[in-house]
Amino acid sequence: MTAQPDLVARVTLRSRLIITMVLLAVLALLASGAIVAVLQHRSIHGSVDDQLLRTRDELRVLAEQGIDPETGQAFAGPSELLHTFLARTVIGAAEGELAVVDGQVLWVASEDVPLRPEDDPDLVDHVMPLAAGDEIVVDTVRTDTSHYRVLVAPVQYPQSTGALVHVFDLDLTEAELRRTMTLYAAVAVGTVVLLVLVAWIAVGRLLRPIEELRKAADSIDERDLTTRVPVRGRDDLAALSATINRMLDRVQRSVEGQRQLLDDVGHELRTPITVVRGHMELVDAEDPVDVRDTRALVLDELDRMGVLVGDMLMLAKATESDFVQPRWFDIAALTDQVLEKARALGNRRWRLERIASTEAFLDPGRMTQAWLQLAANAVKYSEPGTAVTLGSALERGEVLMWVRDEGIGIEPDQLALVRERFGRTKAGAAHAQGAGLGLSIVESIMAAHGGRLDIESTVGEGSTFTLVLPLGPVDPADLEPTLKMEAI
Template identity: 70%
Template sequence: MTVQHGDGARTSLRTRIVLPMILMAALTLAASGAIVAAIQYREIHSTMDQHLTRTRDELRLLADEGVDPGTGQPFAGPSELLRTYLMRTVVGEAEGEVAFVGGDVKWVASSDVTLRLEGDPQLVDAVRTLALGDEIVIRSLQTDQRDYRVLVAPVVFPTGQGALVHVFDVDLTFQQLRNTMLVYATVAVAMLAVASLIAWPLVGRLLRPIDELRVAADSIDEGDLTTRVPVTGRHELAALSATINRMLDRVQRSVEAQRRLLDDVGHELRTPITVVRGHLELVDVADPDDVVQTRELAIDELDRMGALVGDLLVLAKAGQADFVVPRWSDLAALTDRNFEKARTLGERNWRLEEVADVEAWVDPTRITQAWLQLAANAVKYSETGSVIALGSRLHRGVARLWVRDSGIGIAADQLARVRERFARAPEASTHAQGAGLGLSIVESILAAHHGRLEIESTPGAGSTFTMILPLAPVDDATEETA
């Protein structure tokens, strides 16, 4: 965006800065208020239902005892039971009660209860049928007068039937919440006004040195990220210049990180190329079976290399559903193939320790990518001729696929760091080049399989990287534990 000279241009730019700030603050306040209101609404609604449930239980207890606590005599029928209950209960400001005997209102709440249910004929007609039934009902009812949350609790005696009707006035119950939210809205509007009054002149002051800074920034060569804007004085321009310089520092670090990423991409592509080249160099052209096997392996590696390029570019999208395409795969055959491929990665003492004779629901291409990544890391951080072992086994219902090396190892306080994208242990950084994406790729593949990576390491003695995978398909909502 080009910043033009003149007060009008600065005012327009100030508006475009201040207005989104105020709008964002308004949206945040509105969203916060809506969330709080929704939570409180559910809480109040739940409290009403809990109160109605307690009322039901108290009536049921009194009916089960069957004795009038005041006289000690058994209740002769529903009328005496309901009259006794109404006399013993205390209702809140937004509550009301009546008692039906047969199909008519027999008893009403005391005169100090403000919510008079008998004065709402529509409500009486609506609950009459429920009062004659045999099921306890809690539901919402609406009449021309009010919205109600209603409990109808029938009681049945051999001599007749009655029912307790206990209700909440929904509007009155939520009145306090509405008052609170009105106060919140008033305060929010006032605070937005105060924020606007503060932000407007402040942004104007901050924009004044833009022209001078733009001239200085234009002198920076696009190809030379080491150039910085001169910082003079202690005014706003100096602070903004220092900010621009810090931004250029971040840009420079970002570009250097991208270059390191390109180095890592080159490493990832060299791995399958090395596998194909190694097998082509070792193929016995006079042996048709060896030629066919080598051809299939080469095609497999070339396909994997093509997929690898896309994987590195969309690593951030690894959580998509089609990132892996699992199928039932023979882990024994997969272990053998990966061992043969890994042996071409470097001159090491390669050992196949164990082979799991079981099928697993995995994407063999992705698992191969992860396994060879671990093997390549083992080669990178170990000496020529040292032992690198691969293996697989079934353990407690999960598959464990590992790579064990006798390389430089990882310090205990670095085990969490090496899992982070672009992060590497200090020992690894001095031992070999890389952008620190290898384990991120491995963990993304394992996460897509609902698995995980386990690392055991001793500095100077070597490391064991174990991929733990479920054997059967796992629902997305289920986390595999081992």
């Protein structure tokens, strides 16, 4: 039931993007076509007017000279002048000429001229009054036959009057423009169709990560948290996919951490609860000694349960964003503070091997907790009076803080085990009690800082636990792989 609305929303988004692209393209093509049409139309009309004015000037020159170039004699009247002018004029396919003398069309262009203005009565009726005037007129005339741009140039002699009528058929003149714009419209339509096809494919590919993201989100449930969105390319959608994957990693770690916490709590608390319940059922309320012994045992088990619950809560909190609150802090001061606090952990020969004089970006409270945990482990797995050495140093942009003991050591094949939750070696379990959560807490603190815990150990000689910490701040994205190991 939920897939149908999601599909409609996705198609709608795709359609909206394509419609927007097509509308922008259509508007751009329309604007370009309109601009070209207007400019070309103005250019054509300007060219027509220029030609009419040149014709006017040529007629004026011939009239002012008043000499027939062929005979060398003066023109006797407007008829001879206009006849000579028409005979010498070369006109185009969209042009026509005629001569009016004494109110009558007397001369027309040769028969090879296609445009015949004398055949349009409306045009002739319009120019006759202008031909009888004394002013040169350039006018636009629209008749039932066509649309004209007309020059009427009167010529006056004492005994007679006449006029040259030069005509441009604007419909024929603009025919080429109309053909060009028709071709432009056809190309524009084809371009829009091609744009729709290309946009449909391109937008589909562009929205594919979103579709994959939707499918990944649909496939995630409490039983399967491993689905991730494929990251392709290096664009914004790829960055979004990577961000979503990191979010899914955090969700997976959180859910698996809760599962692990519940399993661990159920496993580890079952034994002390069983022990307490068993002794409480068997205690003899009338025997003060039995009551006192049972009370001491119950309190001891409850104390152990309290420590265990505190450690478990600490590990659960390690996945939260505010688990550490780092700031710039002096390593030398931190080293002195930890050494002074560690002296109270046990009767050992406490030594300071080296001290770093620098500042690092860390949470001093959490780092003190981790360092003292290592010191407490050193006391727990070594004999009274042996040496426990602390130190700090700066090497290659990293801060090193270590604890070295002379304890029982760890077998090489057991180093991975002691890093696990509740992981304890047989020798360690026989030497001292514990839940096996100390190093897990230390590694959680180091992971939150973008650091790590290094372990070097020799059986029977002792161990060195080193906290390795970046000197400056760490990008939170770089903490993901490290934190993942701690949360699971």
